Amino acid sequence: MSRQLFGLFDNPCVYVLTSAVSAAAIASLSKKEADVLTNVAEKRRREFATARALAREGLGRFFDVHGFDLLNAGDRSPIWPHGVQGSISHSDTRAWVALADATFGTIGIDGEGRDELKRDLWRLTLLDEEMGYLETLDASIRGRRALTLFSAKEALYKAQYPCSGSFMSYTSVRVDLGEAGLLSCTFQEAVGPFSKGFTVHGRWLEEIELVTAVWIPAR
Secondary structure, three states, rough: EEOOOOOOOOOOEEEEEEEEEOHHHHHHHHHHHHOOOOOHHHHHHHHHHHHHHHHHHHHHHHHOOOOOOOOEEHHHHHHHHOOOOEEEEEEEOEEEEEEEEEEEEEEEEEEOOOOOOOOOHHHOOOHHHHHHHHHOOOOOHHHHHHHHHHHHHHHHHHHHHHOOOOOOHHHHHEEOOOOHHHEEEEOOOEEEEOOOEEEEEEEEEEEEEEEEEEEEEOO
16 A cells, blocks of 8 residues: 655655555556566565555546656666656655656665665765764764765666766765754766766665655746
8 A cells, every 4th residue: 555755855746655565566567567577576576566656646646647658768777758747766666756847856765674784885885974974983884874875876866867968986975964854965076967066865764674865946
């Protein structure tokens, strides 16, 4: 069963739906969507289908778009209906879909089923400043906050890609975590139209699982 998730985006016209991953969602795929999953493992089929079911529900519920086949472009990014911006994420157990009118800008969402980001992954995904910040925290939460930084970068990648069409490395951006679940992402180098120093904002929630969201307002 899906539910609407609140508190991730400042704008109430950005809608987020979430549900547990379910094998039952596979039956809801359209033929074109199901054809994409030839020779795909059952686990991946469940996650893909659950996210598509959420997207279908959201498109109909909030945008009056029905019967839309949500397929992927050659770069694997979802092809949303005209006038809609969206973002999809899933863990092993839960899926999330965020949807907004395209006039709002672009959005990214990321959910993580892990409890923490292991320390041996910090050097691969985090900047020295970010690792320095983690060392100021109580040891019991460092891994969890490292995962929050990582997740925000994943969300930003999805938000910036429709504008840039460009790869963004983990070290291309610095994430700062603020009070009350606020976060900011500052580009450390130019990526597409985003110059070094350009900052975008987002939020994170300790929900059933850790969820982060980033938005880039239309310019």
